[in-house]
Amino acid sequence: MCSIEEGDLADLRAREEAQHLKAQALSDTGPTLCQKCRSAPAVLLLRVNDIYCRDCFVAAFTHKFRSTLGKSRLLRPDEPALVAFSGGVASSVLARLVSDGASQTDSKRLRLRPSLLMVDESAVVPEQDVKEVERLAGTYRVPVYRAKLEAVMGASGAHVVERVNCKLKEESTGDDGGTESLQAPPEAASCDSVSSEATVLPDEARLAELRAQLQQLWSAAGSGTAREQLLERLRSELLARAALQLGIRLLLLADTETRLAVSLLSGLAGGRGAHAHQQTALADRRHGERLLVLRPLRELSSKQVALFAHHCRVQYVPGVGPDTMAPASASIGRATEEFVLGLQASFPATVSTVYRTGTKLSAVGAMTEDCALCRLPLDTSGGAASALQATRFSQMVSSSGPDRFQYDHHSADTAAGDARATVLPPAAGNGSCGTDTPRCVESGGGCCGGGGEGCGSAQTVSRKPSREELLERLCYGCQLVMKDMKEVDNMPSFVTEEVAARTRRENMRKEIQDFLIEDS
């Protein structure tokens, strides 16, 4: 209720001060000196009072990156690390930091053996300049891998990643950095991709099939928000799978503080409160012991990253995505980005405050199972008084009407117990689901195995899960994405496999339930 909080006033004062400093720096009275070394002229204003010369800024920036990695105490000496590389400014800066760090010769050498992994998203983002990203990746003197987004649609055992072979104009003689034969001088040109013998990728025909499936999935996503979240999810799944396949335990992502703040808030807006911790954590452990996903830029803002890129001449390709140039109304992510960046302009503490809110949260405790799509704990058990139950109840009430609905006989548990309450009701009004795809939703109705007793597991394997079966295995946030999907026939294999496996297990349990001692 309080309109102007104390914090806001501090922000306002900070802004005035910043303007004052800026005016001072631009005045004719001579250059303002760097606040840190007090000898070199300052070239940039980071925050209020933080004016730096180039060298001090670069040193502080690098230090922040190194300390974020070091503080984690998660690294093993000279371990291979895979850097997700999109060619955008943040991942280019990360690639630079990692490759420079690893090629240092003194005691400060970053003890990692980096390689880059780029994702070819041209199946859904035709504007992506894959060649240019490859060329940039080739300039870092480290091995470069490429994975096509459509490969993630295939069975979880299939190979997804290939080595990109950069034909170099000149041979490098350096022996630092990469451990394998491939080393590129900074100005390498003309990269061709050649599959190495080590990896057997699905053949062209199969890839084309998967590409078509991905594109169908893409066009079935009825909203910008669903597309944005699907792409994000498929990409991270692909990155994880590629790392596992290459036998690399460390995957580095270039998420900045700014980006994490936006994704925390848009996650909350998308019903992913239970996963807010994982969205901003330094280490993402959703893939278990074999893969550690780290975000070493998480304490650096996008402004700092851009300044670093500018002052260190880091090359990058302006990022393109499905939401590039899209208005704020295009998706929840875009609206949130606009909101956070807008606030940040007036209240410079916004991004770091939101980001730090995320760090004060923790992972939600032990849940029975994980979401089949995002692999984070299911948050749909609700309870008698929860948003999920309330939504379900509204749906029930709205469609039954006073005459057919007898509240007194049901009591409050009706919606919670009866309908299992783990699944959100279908989106009403836009007719995107439910009505146009008649399915065997009523479980136990004796139809094709939606939980009915008569169905053997062999049948369930080959069959695609129904929308209803799928939803049961998804977290709240992913269910919202599915609600926006016109149809769910083209879900990636890792999801359908998971759903089928769980359904089989559940059926098995049902069969033996009477004989299980602890459950009866």
Place this chain on the structure above:
Amino acid sequence: MAPKCKTGCGKNAILKRPKTGDALCRECFFWAFETEVHNTVTAARLFRRGQYVAVAASGGKDSTVLAHVMKELNQRYDYGLRLVLLSIDEGITGYRDDSLETVKRNRDQYGIPLTVLSYEDLYGWTMDDIVKQVGLRNNCTFCGVFRRQALDRGAAQLGVDQIVTGHNADDIAETVVMNVLRGDIARLQRCTAISTGTEGSIPRSKPFKYTYEKEIVMYAYFKKLDYFSTECIYSPNAYRGYARAYLKDLEAIRATSIIDIIHSGESLAVRDAARLPTQGTCSRCQYISSQPVCKACVLLQGLNQGRPRLGIGKSSKVQERARETEGESGDRSEVDSATVTVGAG
């Protein structure tokens, strides 16, 4: 040609529910709205038979509809509650005096007794006086802090078992966003609780927690309920306005955003290591406080000593200043429940 009501009752629909998108007729909407509130009440086990419950009434749409629905449901489902309207008169000319008239009409229409407590009786200051002292910038801090305590004092005086407030789903979602923006982890954690109440304070609950603001307006509109709708004349509401605009944008993109955010808020888990303030009692007025001296007493001390900014700022510094200047008590009395007079409106 109007569409038919979704429930199949045969009547023409007159509205599309913002919450579910279903087209309903007037009667079915009223029924659905009330049944949902009843469901929230029973699912969260908000009341026990025989309880004496104060409805915090401002005269605005939320509390007017709340009073109406509480009375309806209490009769229909036989909750066995005794209801009373409790209003706080902040002393804002041209705003609260008008809205209190609405509450008085509600009292007569619904036959629920009304109690009005004023800032002037409780603290010796009206908001009009406070604004003269502190200006427009921080006056909401005073009003918010004082009102929270005033409601509790009023409730204690009446001897009620709990207070129900008209906070709706939109308010709660907005508060979640605000607390994230402020980094206020303690409030973020408790702001989605449907019922709050710790040792020493009277429980408060929000029966409209899952009710969309738009549906409350629709209900009031079609029931022709009498309510007061004017923004407070002293509230510029700058920062909260951003959060509100953001929510509106989200809702336009995905209609369920409000409830999705509440779900998020309900499923957040706070890190154990994150330090949360412990609740104690104020050494001056015995009201619950996380500091040695509660915010209301510090604010009041500042007002009485002619240094209104005393209570504004970081709480650690505020406490320090309050201790330093404690001796120089001003001419007006401190919060003293003995001086409170309850005007039965």
